[in-house]
Amino acid sequence: MPPEQYETYEHDVLIIGAGGAGLRAAIEAKAQGVSVGLISKSLLGKAHTVMAEGGIAAALGNVYSDDSWRVHFRDTMRGGKMLNNWRMAQFHAQEAPDRVLELERWGAVFDRTKDGLILQRDFGGHRYARLAHVGDRTGLEMLRTLQQHAVAQGIEVYMECTVTRLLKDGDRVCGAFGYRRSTGQFIVFRAKAVILATGGIGKLWKFTSNSWECTGNGVMLALDAGADLIDMESYQFHPTGMVWPPSVRGTLVTEGVRGDGGTLRNSKGERFMFRYIPEFFKAETADNEAEADRWYTDKKQNRRTPDLLPRDEVARAINAEVKAGRGSPHGGVFLDIASRRPADYIVRRLPSMYHQFKELAGVDITKEPMEVGPTAHYMNGGIRVNAETTATAVPGLYAAGEVAGGLHGGNRLGGNALSDLLVFGRRAGQHAALYAKSLFGMPTVEATRLDAFAREALIPFQGEGTENPHAFQAELQETMQALVGIIRKETEMREAIARIEQYRQRLPQIRVDEGRAYNPGWHTALDLRTMLTVAECVTRAALERKESRGGHARDDYPSADPRFGSVNVVVCKRDGAVVTSLEPILEMPEDLRQLLREKG
Numbered sequence: 264m265p266p267e268q269y270e271t272y273e274h275d276v277l278i279i280g281a282g283g284a285g286l287r288a289a290i291e292a293k294a295q296g297v298s299v300g301l302i303s304k305s306l307l308g309k310a311h312t313v314m315a316e317g318g319i320a321a322a323l324g325n326v327y328s329d330d331s332w333r334v335h336f337r338d339t340m341r342g343g344k345m346l347n348n349w350r351m352a353q354f355h356a357q358e359a360p361d362r363v364l365e366l367e368r369w370g371a372v373f374d375r376t377k378d379g380l381i382l383q384r385d386f387g388g389h390r391y392a393r394l395a396h397v398g399d400r401t402g403l404e405m406l407r408t409l410q411q412h413a414v415a416q417g418i419e420v421y422m423e424c425t426v427t428r429l430l431k432d433g434d435r436v437c438g439a440f441g442y443r444r445s446t447g448q449f450i451v452f453r454a455k456a457v458i459l460a461t462g463g464i465g466k467l468w469k470f471t472s473n474s475w476e477c478t479g480n481g482v483m484l485a486l487d488a489g490a491d492l493i494d495m496e497s498y499q500f501h502p503t504g505m506v507w508p509p510s511v512r513g514t515l516v517t518e519g520v521r522g523d524g525g526t527l528r529n530s531k532g533e534r535f536m537f538r539y540i541p542e543f544f545k546a547e548t549a550d551n552e553a554e555a556d557r558w559y560t561d562k563k564q565n566r567r568t569p570d571l572l573p574r575d576e577v578a579r580a581i582n583a584e585v586k587a588g589r590g591s592p593h594g595g596v597f598l599d600i601a602s603r604r605p606a607d608y609i610v611r612r613l614p615s616m617y618h619q620f621k622e623l624a625g626v627d628i629t630k631e632p633m634e635v636g637p638t639a640h641y642m643n644g645g646i647r648v649n650a651e652t653t654a655t656a657v658p659g660l661y662a663a664g665e666v667a668g669g670l671h672g673g674n675r676l677g678g679n680a681l682s683d684l685l686v687f688g689r690r691a692g693q694h695a696a697l698y699a700k701s702l703f704g705m706p707t708v709e710a711t712r713l714d715a716f717a718r719e720a721l722i723p724f725q726g727e728g729t730e731n732p733h734a735f736q737a738e739l740q741e742t743m744q745a746l747v748g749i750i751r752k753e754t755e756m757r758e759a760i761a762r763i764e765q766y767r768q769r770l771p772q773i774r775v776d777e778g779r780a781y782n783p784g785w786h787t788a789l790d791l792r793t794m795l796t797v798a799e800c801v802t803r804a805a806l807e808r809k810e811s812r813g814g815h816a817r818d819d820y821p822s823a824d825p826r827f828g829s830v831n832v833v834v835c836k837r838d839g840a841v842v843t844s845l846e847p848i849l850e851m852p853e854d855l856r857q858l859l860r861e862k863g
């Protein structure tokens with residue numbers, strides 16, 4: 264029995280995660296008249312969403328009036344290699360424009376067309392310039408706007424708190440247990456409904472664009488509570504992360520650089536992407552430089568540049584160029600905007616990229632090319648949810664944002680994450696609140712369970728070995744980078760599973776000293792249990808899909824296999840073990856199938 268009384272709070276709807284998804288959910292739940300609590304590992308305004316750069320995809324049609332939700336739906340499905348939950352893709356494409364306009368009403372200051380409309384930029388896989396943006400700092404503006412609006416509605420915010428366990432009353436979720444990072448004191452939240460909006464899992468890999476928060480906590484919480492995951496094998500390696508200097512390797516270089524005219528070249532100066540146009544995209548992709556360049560100004564006449572093929576295609580092409588010995592000095596390729604756009608345009612359109620390279624790498628991108636290579640970026644899969652309500656299989660538990668799977672299928676298009684947060688964050692808030700309102704009274708929480716969770720969290724202070732949690736985490740990241748990275752094969756993934764098992768055996772040897780207040784070693788030790796489970800989920804799902812499709816590429820099965828063309832890999836926990844299975848995707852209704860056949 265730990266020596267303290269638990270600090271306890273009650274809310275109708277509890278939201279774990281204060282990024283774009285969590286904040287949008289909070290606003291909607293509050294609008295339903297229920298009490299809302301919002302928890303974040305970091306300070307409010309610092310969630311990973313703040314790092315988003317290029318923009319929010321929404322078919323506003325401000326730059327190309329031919330754009331519509333139908334084209335956005337088609338692009339999203341094709342980008343996702345048809346593994347998407349088509350109903351989610353439909354809602355997403357239909358609702359994204361309203362969600363962006365709503366952000367504008369709440370004070371977001373977007374870049375403008377000369378007619379004063381929200382300006383939209385090109386991104387990979389999108390037929391039309393579709394990304395509403397604020398320079399290359401869109402996430403900052405989005406988070407600022409949502410946060411200001413949410414706080415003004417009277418939402419309770421619990422900053423620097425980490426949830427380690429969900430609480431259950433019978434089958435249903437009834438709150439969360441965690442600790443305050445500043446003091447180490449435990450904290451209990453009782454709630455009628457819980458929304459997971461905890462973001463991604465990018466810290467599983469050594470080279471990543473993701474922030475320290477992205478350790479996959481929500482995936483583990485959902486799995487432990489009894490929810491299913493889907494498409495966990497489908498992880499997006501963004502084609503352009505920094506490769507030099509080593510201390511910043513993986514830091515994102517926005518696709519906006521290519522959207523605004525930047526091109527990829529190898530060490531011979533070749534625009535190599537022309538060699539890697541897949542059959543699927545041949546008809547709509549330019550096969551020569553002149554046509555590719557005209558496309559930036561005239562979408563009607565021309566086929567798109569291969570520099571802006573979907574991310575999975577570009578990342579694999581870069582990987583192949585480096586392997587073939589045509590890489591840049593530090594193991595990437597060159598991304599050149601300096602020779603293609605005037606310096607003042609580059610600084611105005613891409614201010615963060617300009618400063619990032621100047622300050623971190625000593626490179627002036629208005630004069631020299633950047634060196635870039637793939638970096639772990641985005642969880643295409645995640646917790647399986649109902650398209651309409653975002654409900655998981657566990658009563659009272661909802662999920663939205665990067666932690667939820669389905670919308671993006673085998674590969675996410677750039678810009679579709681931020682619109683996902685807005686569309687499904689709103690739906691999660693609405694439906695969780697409706698569910699909470701349908702219940703009478705707060706569910707009960709057993710005190711003995713709380714004590715067990717507290718004891719479990721304190722184990723790292725009692726470790727008998729000398730394992731350092733930070734070194735341990737680095738070892739896991741090395742393993743995932745080497746064995747479950749951008750190109751995978753069975754033997755290596757089996758080795759990864761064996762190592763994960765060994766790591767698990769070593770967990771009790773972790774020893775954390777000092778007190779519970781502001782103790783990053785302790786926080787990392789607690790995250791490790793989560794990271795091992797999530798790493799296992801990704802690896803087992805990747806073993807199950809014996810083909811290459813979208814964000815999942817296998818050396819031993821290099822092609823797409825029709826047998827896997829309309830199935831999801833589902834992951835769940837049975838008797839404490841991670842189990843995978845294949846499930847057919849529901850047949851798409853004829854009206855949506857028709858959209859996929861349309862041209863233009």
Ligand code: FAD
Nearest residue numbers: 280281282284304312316317318426462664665678680681
């Ligand atoms: P996050 O913003 O990651 O927020 C997660 C929240 O959960 C945080 O508040 C965190 O503290 C909290 N949390 C996590 N675990 C716990 C726990 N155990 N207890 C309590 N709280 C917890 N997408 C686009 O569409 N367009 C872009 O231009 C774009 N640019 C990007 C640029 C970069 C550099 C990166 C890395 C990603 C980019 N993305 C972009 C992707 C997009 O930003 C993310 O997918 C999205 O912001 C995730 O939002 P979220 O609300 O799901 O989670």
